Amino acid sequence: MTDTLLPSATTLPQERRLITELPGPRSRELMARRAAAVSAGVGGTMPVFVERAGGGVIIDVDGNSLIDLGSGIAVTTVGNAHPLVVERIQRQAADFTHTCFMVTPYAGYVEVCEALNRLTPGDHVKRSALFNSGAEAVENAVKIARAFTKRQAIVVFDHGYHGRTNLTMALTAKNMPYKQSFGPFAPEVYRMPMSYPFRDGPHSGPEVASWATSKMEKEIGGANIAAIIIEPIQGEGGFIVPAPGFLPALKEYAAQHGIVYVADEIQTGFCRTGDWFASDHEAVVPDLITTAKGIAGGLPLAGVTGRADIMDSVHVGGLGGTYGGNPIACAAALGAIEAMETEDLNARAREVEMILRERLESLASAQPAVGDIRGRGAMMAIELVMPGTVTPDPELTGRVAKAAHAQGVVTLTAGTYGNVLRFLPPLSIPDDLLRQGLDIVAAGFNG
Ligand SMILES: *Cc1c(COP(=O)(O)O)cnc(C)c1O
Helix, strand or coil: CHHHCCCCHHHCCCCCECCCCCCCHHHHHHHHHHHHHCCCCCCCCCCCCEEEEECCEEEECCCCEEEECCHHHHCCCCCCCCHHHHHHHHHHHHHCCCCCCCCCCCHHHHHHHHHHHHHCCCCCCEEEEEECCHHHHHHHHHHHHHHHHCCCEEEEECCCCCCCCHHHHHHCCCCCCCCCCCCCCCCCEEEECCCCHHHHCCCCHHHHHHHHHHHHHHHCCHHHEEEEEECCCCCCCCCCCCCCCHHHHHHHHHHHCCCEEEEECCCCCCCCCCCCCHHHHHCCCCCEEEECHHHHCCCCCEEEEEEHHHHCCCCCCCCCCCCCCCHHHHHHHHHHHHHHHHCCHHHHHHHHHHHHHHHHHHHHHHCCCEEEEEEECCEEEEEEECCCCCCECHHHHHHHHHHHHHCCEECEEECCCCCEEEECCCCCCCHHHHHHHHHHHHHCCCC
16 A cells, blocks of 8 residues: 555755745735735744645745744654654545544544553553643643542643633733733633743742742642643743752642642653653653644644543543544554654754754854753753843844744744744754754844
8 A cells, every 4th residue: 555655745855945035926925815814813923835844844835945943833843744644644544534533433542542641751550532732632631630639720830831722821821912802711720930940040949839839828728729730841931941849849749739730741742852751851740741732743633641540530421522533643643653762752852952052052152142041852942131131132032033034944932021032843854954044043143
């Protein structure tokens, strides 16, 4: 059957090549049609339409070859159109496209759950359930934690991002663009201080955790809290890596009070940080873990995985959805996970970190606006400030990102203050292309 498969986009030349201005004429035409057909509420980073993508490049409809430092927001970690993903998708699509797992099940769903149970932190007995999007996974983690604890309060953190549905908007910290004019929001959500070493000064992780836990005690009461939900490295909030000891202290508090500790690893999971999951770094074992983004090589799939006693505490029929764990998305996930294991992509993420660090450190020594370099693995960022202060400089951040875009480098921004440039390259990017992309970003500071 292999001979009937379409050729993979991973054979694309791994080079930056601009043959028109950006956007080129065909992209401009499509942008006009987009404006006439697509809601203005859907944002856009670059006005460039895509034709193919693979390795570390995105080819646009005008034939320009761009360097991808975003992976479609940490999704195509294994590389766009990875052959193992493409092949499994094509086979599954030819066999059947949907039955609904709750109506007539199929093995792919079970296999993805087995992989999640095996790869997530901790060797306790686990169960998983699959959904379509990260936000849906987080919502289900809340449902499960409430059903298990018979409590209502949910604790989240400053700068946290958990999605755009009504409940996950309530969990998300930042107003613009995620929440503005979309309320009222779900109740029983409490926001606590986050460890943010660049802005906390010399306070240790356990010290900041004690501010958060004493606030929980005083304002909610530990016995009323169903779940503490935290990104072990914050994504949209600006790649904030909490000080060592912060996450273990929160986990310990949760265990003492019968609170379900939920790690939202939707952005950090699946080799992104050089471990299977960012929680692994400090050996924190979450009670529940939410996954999405990198799990399925680009197809929409999400999961909640965790302690069997918690996951099985929900009444039969209480969890599910028409499309959750779609067979093609599951096939893609099994291909992506196979790629991560056979290509040792955790090791690759650590190599990518070395290249990112080296380039970003030399940038920081030349540009006093670079206040902080942080992140782990292929999830690194720089925070831009007024030199010598911690005052955010979102204007410079936007300017540098735009300059990179104009030169054919796909870069993303982030951060509560909009002053973080984040780098999330696919792990399939060649080293020289990554260095070239970072050099172009650096040149944007002088433009
Ligand atoms: C992206 C993201 C989500 C939401 O995922 P969607 O698939 O966009 O709904 C939730 N949590 C984190 C940490 C994320 O990065």
